[in-house]
Amino acid sequence: MWNWFHRLGAPKSFYEISGYLVPLLGTLAALTLLTGVVWALAFVPADYQQGNTVRIMYIHVPSAIVAQSSYMMMAIAGIVFLIWRIKLADVALECAAPVGATLTLLALATGAIWGKPTWGTWWVWDARLTSTLVLLFLFLGVMALRSAMSGRESAGRASAMLAIVGLVNLPIIKYSVDWWFTLHQPSSLSLMKKPAMPPEMFIPLLVMVLGFYLFFFAIWMMRIRAEILEREQRTGWVRELLAGEHAR
Amino acid sequence: MSALFATVGRDLRLHFRRPADVLNPLAFFLIVISLFPLGIGPAPETLAGIAAGVIWVAALLSLLLSIDTMFRSDYEDGTLEQMILGRQPLLLLVLGKLIAQWLVSGLPIAVLSPLFGMMFFLSSDGIKAIVLALLLGTPTLVLLGAIGGALTLGLRQAGLVLSIIVLPLYVPVLILGTAMVDSAVSGLGYTGHMLWLGALLLFCLALAPVATQFSLKIAISH
Structure with missing residues (x-):
């Protein structure tokens, strides 16, 4: 088990394995x-x-769900990096942040588009909208810290630390915002409460959630591959690989 | 334990020898909250409605300003390195610095807040609540902010990055703190809010210094 873990952690073998996985995940995601x-x-x-x-829900809900779990995956990558110092985990953290932030933005944008015809306004200071906005800020914080630091090793450790602090705080933020909403908002917003959905609406939603997850993993892996090539550009195997590409 | 008190004493002495470090954030706080009546209008009922929010937001910003400089001079003159290398546990030294930081930044705001409350026509119940809320909430803000202060040590735009990474973490305290004052103004009890703020404080007191300690070690390593 540990042997396998460490082999996958080596940039070269990850690059090779993911070479087969990306087309598979991409095709599955597209389908x-x-x-x-x-x-x-x-x-x-x-x-x-x-x-x-x-129907906007079929984009909105999956992007919100995957955005939240991508923060979690990013923070787990941070924990792995801080404990075992596996460089791949740092690459994974760096590559997850922009994708997660984009998904969060997509969730907010589709929420606004849905809100206009349904609630009659683009934005409401509703609990879920607000906690999604804070999630976006947390992603931006990790990205800002990383881009402000010059040394790669310390930038990786600092952003891992921040991602973990954010992960610990995320439930507290979420509950406090929920609670704030119940204190302040008029009851007119109770249509935010999830209606019990009939299966003919629910199953396509599940399909979309699955599709978004596959899409996220495919894009994440593609970014990790590109980042590995950039970081390892001086090593022998990347040079050989690039020489092979040129020869073709 | 003596290391803790020694650090508190040392940091307080340093703060009082450079009074501007302590007074500038307070001046900033006062200026920010004075801008609101100018922008919104002097009507007492409007101002009383926004009082808690304005005071809390201004407190968050001015605390961030002072946290920005919290570790910097120790970092630049090498004291921090010695603290990490030294025989005393770093956690105690960090805790001492945090206590000293709160004594010069959070405590003055809490003590002066009745004055600000009166400027905003807050009722006496509201004033009592905001003092208690700031007393319980500002230590949490210092604890959380110190993590960011340690992570951004030595960066070129440290203050800006610090605000971006720390302000989202301040959301729960802001919500609870303002809700506590609103609840007191409308004549309801606010024990629940106080307990929640206290719980957050204890939670952060247990975990945040450890995170700060790790972050300081990261900052030193580059």
Whole structure:
């Protein structure tokens, strides 16, 4: 088990293994997303209250879910890096932040687009919107700290530390914002409460969530591969690889 | 234990020998909260409504300003390195620095807050609540901010990066602190808020100095 773990942690073997995984994940993601989108846009019945606007949910909910778990995965990569000093974990952390931030932004944007026809306003200081906004700030913080530091080793350790501090704080922030919402908002927002969804709406949503996860993993892995090449550009195996590419 | 008190004493002495470090954040705080009536209008009922939020936000910002310089001089003259290498546990020294930092930044704001409350026409119940809220909340802010202060040591735009990484972490304290004052103004009890602020403080007191200690070691290593 540990042997395998360390082998996967070596940049070269990760690069080789992920070379097979990326096309597989990418194809699966494309297929799942295509199925999900066609299903959600064309075949799912319109909501009896929200009409066709409900279809925005099929992008909004998956991007929000995957954005949250990408923060968690980023922080776990940080823990792995701080404890075992596996360089690959640092690469993974660096590459997860922009993807996670983009997904968070997508969740906020689709939420605003859905809010306009449904609530009549682009933005509400609702608990979930606000905690998603704070999640975006946490991603931006990790990215800002990393880009401000020059040494790669210390930048990696500092951003890992920050990601872990953020992970510990995330539930506290989330609960405090939920609580703030219940204190301040008028009851008109109770339509935020999830309706019990019929299965013909719920299953395509699950397909979309799966598709977003696959998409995230594919993009994450692609970024990690590119970053490995950049960091290891002076090593023998990358030179050989590049020479092989040139010869072709 | 004596190392802890020695650090508190040393840092306080350093602060009082450079009074500007202590007074400038307070002046900043006062100026920020005076800008709000100028921008929003002097109507007492409007100001009383936003009082808690304005005082809390200004407190967050001025605390960040003073935290920005918290480790810097020790970092630049090599004292920090000696603290890490020395025989005393670094955790105690960090804790001492945190206590001294709160005594010169958080405590003055809490003590002066009745004055600011009156400037904003806060009721006497509200004033009592904001003093208690700041007394319980500002130590948490110093504890969390110190992690950021340690992580951003030696960076070119340290202050800016510090605000970006620390302010999102301040959200729970801000929410609880303002809610506590609002609840007191509307005549409701606020024991629950106080207990929550106290719980956050204890939680941060247990974990944040450890994180700060690690972050300082990272900062020294580059």
